[in-house]
Amino acid sequence: MQTATETMLNIKINGKELQAKQGETILDVAKRNNIHIPTLCYHDDLCLSGICRVCAVDVEGQRLLQTACNTPVIPEMVVNTNSQRVRKARKMILELLLSEHVGECTTCKRNLNCELQELASLYGIEEVRFKKPEEKRFPIEENSPIVRDNDKCILCRRCVRVCEEIQEVEAITPVGRGKETSIGCLYDLTLDETVCVFCGQCINRCPTGALTEKDATKDVWRAIEDPAKHVVVQTAPAIRAALAEEFDVPPGERVTGKMTAALKMLGFDTVFDTDFTADLTIIEEGTELLTRLKKALVDKSDVSIPMFTSCSPGWINYIEHHYPDLLSNLSTCKSPQQMFGALIKTYYAQKKGLDPDSIVSVSVMPCTAKKYEADRPEMTDSGYKDVDYVLTTRELARMIKQAGLDLMEIEDAEFDAPMGISTGAGVIFGATGGVMEAAIRTAYELVTGREVPFENLDIKPVRGMDGIRAASVTITDPSPEWSFLDGAEVKVAVAHTLSNARKLMDEVREGKSPYHFIEVMACPGGCLGGGGQPIPTAPDIRKKRAQAIYTEDDCLALRKSHENPAVKQLYEEFLGEPNGHKSHELLHTHYTEKSNW
Amino acid sequence: MQRSRLLSPICEYTELLNRAFSYQPQAIVELIKDSGLRGRGGAGFPTGLKWDFTAKAEGKKKYVICNADEGEPGTFKDRVLLLESTDKLIQGMTIAGYAVGSNYGIIYLRAEYKWMLNDLMNKTDEMKNRGYLGKNILGKDFDFDIEFRLNAGAYVCGEETALIESLEGKRGEARNxxxxxxxxxxxxxxxxxxxxxxxxxxxYIICHGAEEFKKFGTDKSCGTKLFSISGDCEAPGVYELDLGSKVQDMLDLVGSRNTKAVQIGGAGGATASEKDFDKPICYEGYPPGGSIMIFNKSRNMVHVLRNFMEFFEEESCGQCTPCREGTKRLTDAVIRIDRGEKLNDEEMKTLLELAEVMKITSKCGLGQTAANPFVYIYENFREDF
Incomplete structure (x- = not known):
């Protein structure tokens, strides 16, 4: 994207004199002035592509129409976004796209949230003058959490660009040429056979229903309706900060209580909070980090530093494919979802006197890679499948709508005890930098006996949306057990999106990384921008979701994981000690190398 | 009107390069501007201006690329130049390098011309050995070398930005x-x-000056041009003609009689019918690509059109909507017509509207011109529909 500088110039759009900045495009200026120009291949997160051509406008003196998304403004430019030939071209292009878009709107998951449908309606496409194929041309690919129906694809390539630019995974690409073009993978492989990490960012960028998540709602309904089953649900921290968007509420609205109430009304027997195991993760992972540091500094033994977080399953898939040589740097902690799953069918079952076999463990996640993670063969340490079904935020919204509930009108309810009790440290797991912040709050206090020296416990350097953020904490006057850390400057870094993770990983691989601890989240903004979150997504939307998450943290009485009474109780009653035998059995795991193509 | 500037024997290297190096680089740019030379690939952009932009652009490196991806249906004139005027090409690129401040030349050669690659490489090696390419050419402290790259067979890679994408190892698709x-x-x-x-x-321009170059041609179309003439005529081949030559004169030259249509400028060019044969071939008239295809009265123009449309449908890169979908829809319709189906007025109106939209909204020259034969042939040879 070109950077706009502050040199101002005058242009005219539809007869209106407007001020524009040098470097802006026609579309930028139009948007700022509430002049609607239709777009399909354009996306706020992505490089300009200029291929759908639906944003073509008339520019005085130009024989051809110019695409607003990628035409920079020049002084005295005169633009008409509504000339006869613009209207004709726009309609024709939409008709051409519709003629190749095969599928019923009424049975599509994106019905009423489809950009093609919206434009067709807005520009009054009453008939498509070109014949549509009578039958489906592509099989639906559904052997991974990402379902692809190429019959609905309009070749805008937003999925390709997000995979390439934001994630640098490059699992998907245009295949074939001309009318044979389709979006696919190398050698016609299916996604599960490629380096795809199932982050689902492609789904969030898809303007139509060509890319969707694999649906689990039917399975979950069946479980709920089975009286022999005890259905437990856990909800990730990022859900509460975004779910309302599915109900036409502007981004940034927290609906923790309404969500909890809705889950109860849907018929889940117990509603827990993944924040609980987020707190638990901090205890386990924090202990692991300090143990590694001790091994390195005191025992001088061969231990991999920096340590990487392991909460983000898209990131786990990525490191397995691309940096398998660094797997020993990865924390052995399972993600909060999987820790939860393992505890539900052991600790919770025992506590409640339930047969684990009768428990159905459901999670609501902002993530499609979580579906893959739950199906991993590693994730059966409870003796059962630790998490049976994973719903995305979008799927939960569909269930709430199917049940006829109006989310915003429901009265708040509380999570169930004990695994519904959590702290602000658990909540911020939903934002990039949150795991790091939570870890620092606890680790520093564990080592020094004092609170972190940041105002109001807010560790600002690791917050925000910069791709990579670094911070350091100097340990002074530690308790005797940690005396070896006296004066140590612990350096940490946070990366979100896999392209940023790659930069940090390359440093580690070259032996040049200055850090001790690195947090990686696969998705932009962290889980709040996950592939299972409401559509659309954009930098602004993610910022608002982040605000909601940090506000929730701010409102809570307990904001440090080690202060979570339910977690303390869990150690006393069941686990024993952090990183102890039982923890290792249930809460830790190891990952394995995968092919890198 | 027939000339032999381009096809004439070469200028001697030492003399030519010494003469070129006696100018300041910017003076060469000005000389090319003065000559009125316009791009011979078909679009006709003023060459001097292009060089000027590149000379003034800032960059750690600059490149001079020769588009030898001669893929326009009916054109084979670059083949003759590559075979018989390799020296002029090397000289021209070297001088361009000197003028714009580039030390790197790349010849992007059509995949189907792979058979001439060895000879071409021998030639550049020879010139390197003789000190006309490589380091410190003629002791003038100017380095310029030429390497070769092969196209993989896509027509669209003749479009300059698609060519660059292809050179970079990406899909051959036009850039923004x-x-x-x-x-x-x-x-x-x-x-x-x-x-x-x-x-x-x-x-030629370096040796003889801009004025001499402009002696042939018209005001806006200076110099001579090679035409690949094929089809229904007695003497098909490559001809060097003044820009501005009339269609009829050209037909007479190659012995074409009973002519029904002339396709000027390749598949996306114009289709002239008898009433237009007195028009000139130049930027003021029919834009001169390299290709002239002649069809006599025994030919059904819908067959011809079908051939062109199937070509475009096959060669559309597939990225932009109007070209990808438009070539497909037009081709489907032309196939129906070719099979004898009569399309109703409403359908024809839609197709003409589609043709217009392809022209004004497609991303690159391919899509912008792909509907031309449909419009021209429908307008000029309606009896064949």
Missing amino acids: KPPYPAQEGYLGYPTVINNVETFCNVP
């Missing part, structure tokens, strides 16, 4: 403009891309 190659071209560096024939005109 701006930035133009002169600002950000190959690997992001300022790049001059010219057709084989454009470069081959440069030595």
Whole structure:
């Protein structure tokens, strides 16, 4: 994207004199002035592509129409976004796209949230003058959490660009040429056979229903309706900060209580909070980090530093494919979802006197890679499948709508005890930098006996949306057990999106990384921008979701994981000690190398 | 009107290069501007201006690329130049390098011309050995070398930005403009891309000056041009003619009688019917690509059109909607017509509207011209429909 500088110039759009900045495009200026120009291949997160051509406008003196998304403004430019030939071209292009878009709107998951449908309606496409194929041309690919129906694809390539630019995974690409073009993978492989990490960012960028998540709602309904089953649900921290968007509420609205109430009304027997195991993760992972540091500094033994977080399953898939040589740097902690799953069918079952076999463990996640993670063969340490079904935020919204509930009108309810009790440290797991912040709050206090020296416990350097953020904490006057850390400057870094993770990983691989601890989240903004979150997504939307998450943290009485009474109780009653035998059995795991193509 | 500037024997290297190096680089740019030379690939962009933009663009490196991806249906004139005027091409590229401040030349050769690659490489090696390419050419402290790259067979890679994408190892697809190659071209560096024939005109201009060059041609179409003439005529072949020559004169020259249609400028060019044969071939008249295809009265123009449309449908890169879907829809319709189906007025109206939309909204020259034969042939040869 070109950077706009502050040199101002005058242009005219539809007869209106407007001020524009040098470097802006026609579309930028139009948007700022509430002049609607239709777009399909354009996306706020992505490089300009200029291929759908639906944003073509008339520019005085130009024989051809110019695409607003990628035409920079020049002084005295005169633009008409509504000339006869613009209207004709726009309609024709939409008709051409519709003629190749095969599928019923009424049975599509994106019905009423489809950009093609919206434009067709807005520009009054009453008939498509070109014949549509009578039958489906592509099989639906559904052997991974990402379902692809190429019959609905309009070749805008937003999925390709997000995979390439934001994630640098490059699992998907245009295949074939001309009318044979389709979006696919190398050698016609299916996604599960490629380096795809199932982050689902492609789904969030898809303007139509060509890319969707694999649906689990039917399975979950069946479980709920089975009286022999005890259905437990856990909800990730990022859900509460975004779910309302599915109900036409502007981004940034927290609906923790309404969500909890809705889950109860849907018929889940117990509603827990993944924040609980987020707190638990901090205890386990924090202990692991300090143990590694001790091994390195005191025992001088061969231990991999920096340590990487392991909460983000898209990131786990990525490191397995691309940096398998660094797997020993990865924390052995399972993600909060999987820790939860393992505890539900052991600790919770025992506590409640339930047969684990009768428990159905459901999670609501902002993530499609979580579906893959739950199906991993590693994730059966409870003796059962630790998490049976994973719903995305979008799927939960569909269930709430199917049940006829109006989310915003429901009265708040509380999570169930004990695994519904959590702290602000658990909540911020939903934002990039949150795991790091939570870890620092606890680790520093564990080592020094004092609170972190940041105002109001807010560790600002690791917050925000910069791709990579670094911070350091100097340990002074530690308790005797940690005396070896006296004066140590612990350096940490946070990366979100896999392209940023790659930069940090390359440093580690070259032996040049200055850090001790690195947090990686696969998705932009962290889980709040996950592939299972409401559509659309954009930098602004993610910022608002982040605000909601940090506000929730701010409102809570307990904001440090080690202060979570339910977690303390869990150690006393069941686990024993952090990183102890039982923890290792249930809460830790190891990952394995995968092919890198 | 028939000339032999381009096809004439070469200027001697030492003399030519010494003469070129006696100018300041910017003076060469000005000389080319003065000559009125326009790109010989078909679009006709003023060459001097292109060089000027590249010369003035900032970059750690610059590239001079020769577009030898001669893929326009019915054109084979660059083949003749590559075989018989290799020296002029090398000279032209070297002088372009000197003028714009580039030390790297790349000849992007059509995949189907792979058979001439060895000879071409021998030639550049020879010139390197003789000190006309490589380091410190003629002791003038100017380095310029030429390497070869092969196209993989896509027509669209003749479009300059698709060519660059292809050179970079990506799918051959047109880029957004701006930035133009002169600002950000190959690997992001300022790049001059010219057709084989454009470069081959440069030595003549250096040797004889701009005025002499302009002696032939018209005001806006200076010099001579090679035409690949094929089809229903007695003497098909490559001809060097003044720009501005009339269609009829050309037909007489090659012995074409009973002519029904002349396709000027390739598949996306114009289809002239008898009433238009007195028009000139130049930027003021029928834009001169390299290709002239002649069809006599025994030919059904719908068959011809079907051939063109199937070509475009096959060669559309598939990225932009109007070209990808438009070529497909037009081809489907033309196949139906060719099979004898009569389309109703409403359908024809839709197709003409589609043709117009393809022209004004497609991303690159391919899509912008792909509907031309449909419109021309429908307008000029309606009886065949």
